[in-house]
Amino acid sequence: MRTPRLMFGVLLPVLLCAASMLVQAERIKDIASLAGVRNNQLVGYGIVVGLDGTGDQTSQAPFTTQSLISMLGNLGVSIPPGTTLQLKNVAAVMVTMDLPPFAQPGQQIDVTVSSMANAKSLKGGTLLMTPLKGADGQIYAVAQGNMIVGGAGGQGGGAKTTINHLLAGRIPAGATVERAVPMAVGSAGSVTYELRAADFGTAQRVVEAVNLNLGGKFARALDGRRIEVQAPEGMDERVAFLGRVESLEIIPAVASARVIVNSRTGSVVMNQTVALQECAVAHGNLTVAVNTESQVSQPNALSGGQTAVTQTGQVDIKQDGGNLMRFKPGANLSEVVKALNAVGATPLDLVNILQAMKAAGALRAELEVI
Secondary structure, three states: OOOOOOOOOOHHHHHHHHHHHHHHOEEHHHHEEEOOOOOEEEEEEEEEEOOOOOOOOOOOOHHHHHHHHHHHHHOOOOOOOOOOOOOOOOEEEEEEEEEOOOOOOOOEEEEEEEEOOOOOOOOOOEEEEEEEEOOOOOEEEEEEEEOEOOOEEEEEOOEEEEEOOOOEEEEEEEEEEOOOOOOOOOOOOEEEEEEOOOOHHHHHHHHHHHHHHHOOOOEEEOOOOEEEEEOOOOHHHHHHHHHHHHOOEEOOOOOOOEEEEEOOOOEEEEOOOOEEOOEEEEOOOEEEEEEEEEEEEOOOOOOOOOOEEEEEEEEEEEEOOOOEEEEOOOOOHHHHHHHHHHHOOOHHHHHHHHHHHHHHOOEEOEEEEO
16 A cells, blocks of 8 residues: 655654555565575587588687587597588587576576687577586586577678677577586574675564564574574475575665766666765866868979878867756755756766765765776
8 A cells, every 4th residue: 555645744754664664675585595505507518500601610710620520420420531621500609507506307497508719690500419517527417409599680792780699599498407416405403594785784684583483592693694593404394494484574774875886888876875965066078179181282293293191180179168066965866866967967977976076075875886
């Protein structure tokens, strides 16, 4: 039920605060994970066949030819030494996948196939049987199947058009698990939950929620990220117990004010706790344009002179005026966005403005540049 946006004195802020707390409640499984329960990355080298003349150029990618000759040799096909192969329909690829926790032999999982040489497109290709290995060098899955490439392209007469990416694709259920990764769910008498974002306040709230729901002192915080929970030793009872704990809802502690700036793309992201102290900002654009014009001096036919080329340069500097904008103290996120938009700055300009605000002590947030 939504709280109407009406002004009724002191009661309205209390109702809005309560509604906000209900909206922000999250399950423990959404903010934490069990220690030791994780994905494992697998990788393999394979061959894609059946391409429509868009495969690797074997003269520049000799390992593609070597791989195909080795594979044919294992299948009983002998190629005479010195034979030159022109393989336009074959491409060498890398196959990657994430092996989820508790995956069992026979389970099928999606894989990603990516070109590693100079193929033009993998569209329509078929991946041949490729072993996928883990960091320990053991084979945990085998991949094979027809690829799905979400793109298209064509060329002719010197023109070329490409839509999306043609050198990587997916094979749904393309890998079959051959070996399971053993994962122990906790030690003999306890399990450990790890928060995805370390926060002492959130860790304490998880402890309080678990102890209140279970009716005893079952959980304790080891630090700002880890929470140890006493659990039954029997596996059947432990699975049911963990399902109950992960379904508990808590209200995470308010995140610290933070502004994330990507200086390469100009992206600026703020969270809701960002605020400003009173300050004034003026912004103006400075544009420098340099134009060069070449002039050719051609002498008369019988003068004996030489043709000369001279260049004439012109530099124009233009600076747009900027109004001085006042930022009120204690502004919330919507007011900060409105004020920054009023300055008329581009996203790249906002990076410099925010850095200047932080240096002046007016930005009440942690400024992180990535």
